[in-house]
Amino acid sequence: RLMPELPKFDDEDLKSYGDEEEESALSPPAALMSVLATQELLLENILECIPVGEFAVIQPLSDEFCLVLGYLLTWKLTLAFFKAASSQLRVLYSQYLRRTKSLNKLLYHLFRLMPENPVSSGPTSEVPYIDTKTFFTEELHLDVK
Numbered sequence: 001r002l003m004p005e006l007p008k009f010d011d012e013d014l015k016s017y018g019d020e021e022e023e024s025a026l027s028p029p030a031a032l033m034s035v036l037a038t039q040e041l042l043l044e045n046i047l048e049c050i051p052v053g054e055f056a057v058i059q060p061l062s063d064e065f066c067l068v069l070g071y072l073l074t075w076k077l078t079l080a081f082f083k084a085a086s087s088q089l090r091v092l093y094s095q096y097l098r099r100t101k102s103l104n105k106l107l108y109h110l111f112r113l114m115p116e117n118p119v120s121s122g123p124t125s126e127v128p129y130i131d132t133k134t135f136f137t138e139e140l141h142l143d144v145k
Contacts, residue, residue: 036075051112056112
């Protein structure tokens with residue numbers, strides 16, 4: 001709930017960033033970026049032996065699972081922050097992410113975490129590999145009970 005409110009504070013200081021000759025960059029909230037940087041290092045240690053194109057198998061409820069989940073949830077907060085920002089602020093924030101290579105790291109991590117065939121755990125047909133439901137073909141309902 002708090003993330004969409006934060007860009008309003010940077011809107012006030014926006015004019016001071018436009019007068020410089022070099023490309024300006026503005027960091028998203030420092031606390032969020034600090035957590036993200038720490039998680040990037042931890043994830044890099046977990047996934048270092050897995051090349052892009054291969055996929056890592058992370059066991060549910062393991063320590064690695066919790067680290068990956070925390071990393072992805074931090075990115076979800078970051079994207080909620082971006083969504084609430086004005087287009088001028090998004091440019092400045094994206095420059096910061098480009099300089100820190102955080103977006104590149106996210107893509108590398110995602111391509112190593114994404115399963116080759118994300119099969120849904122719902123009812124499937126009796127004949128394997130025919131009419132298999134995947135997360136890309138079925139609508140996902142995320143209702144919290």
